[in-house]
Amino acid sequence: MTNVKQETTHEAQHTAPVEAWDAIAALYDEHVAPGESDLAIAGLRLAGLQAGDTFLDVAAGTGGLSVPAARLGATVLATDWAPKMIEHLNALAGAEGLDAVGRVMDCHALDIADDTYDLTGSQIGVMLVADQAQALREMVRVTKPGGRVLLIAYGNPDEFEALHVFIGAVQAVVPEFEGPAEDEPMLEFQVADPDVLRQRLIDAGLKDVNVDTTNQERIEVRTGQQLWDWCLGGNPIPGMLVADLTDEQRADIIRVLDGMIRERSADGPAVLTAPLNIGVGTK
Ligand SMILES: C[S@@+](CC[C@H](N)C(=O)[O-])C[C@H]1O[C@@H](n2cnc3c(N)ncnc32)[C@H](O)[C@@H]1O
Secondary structure, three states: OOOHHHHOOHHHHHOOOHHHHHHOHHHHHHHHHHHHHHHHHHHHHHOOOOOOOEEEEEOOOOOOOHHHHHHOOOEEEEEEOOHHHHHHHHHHHHHHOOOEEEEEOOOOOOOOOOOOEEEEEEEOOHHHOOOHHHHHHHHHHOEEEEEEEEEEEEOOHHHOHHHHHHHHHHHHHOOOOOOOOOOOOOHHHOOOOHHHHHHHHHHOOOEEEEEEOOOEEEEEEOOHHHHHHHHHHHOHHHHHHOOOOOHHHHHHHHHHHHHHHHHHOOOOOEEEEEEEEEEEEEO
């Protein structure tokens, strides 16, 4: 591989098909979802989740938001278009005896009746889909009148530390690597501007919309391998960008990441942060 980006289609850099999410479901479950529970609880508290509420999780993955919601006493339906994600979620919910069940569903067309849920939420999920306006309208449609809709999304990409550390390490080994295309923002950051998120929630039919910008995603890693697994397990796009690297190049990148992480940590793990926008509105 010399310039991975030139060998990757433009569309592939911006969206990932369902098969690509299925392919990372095990990595996601092991390396990403467990680190999300503080964030999920912060979002659920901002949305006013109460024990006994019915909660719908949209683009739920392996349960990063659903599992904390069920542990807080909600009755949860978790939906995701990727069957492998739902398999992991159902296995965890079953093992813990949680009141949560997963079903395969595309967020653009939810197979759910109008006015069903007390709270409908999506964490780092509807944030990144192609027709976000349609997905938000669906979230509002299935929420009870007076119920709330929660959307947790990444903020400013310039402050997304893990992404920059990862790209820096790849460039240290493959200097011509350009990273994601700069001519069109990644869908992942389509509501990075809190005002855009606020307006999209209003346009979807919500009132009393508030966007909190005080929370961060915190990624704790001790080794380069852990950061590599977090990046490749959290979203298919990093894996697509480095698909043509040799095993030797991958091993070199992980060594570079090891050094970067050592520089950032004293005794404990290195902490990498990313800003978040947490939007909540009422139907
Ligand atoms: C970054 S993961 C977030 C998972 C989970 N919400 C969490 O907090 O850990 C994004 C999820 O969105 C799902 N997804 C992407 N497009 C989707 C769509 N059109 N309909 C439903 N789920 C989708 C993916 O399969 C993946 O599980």
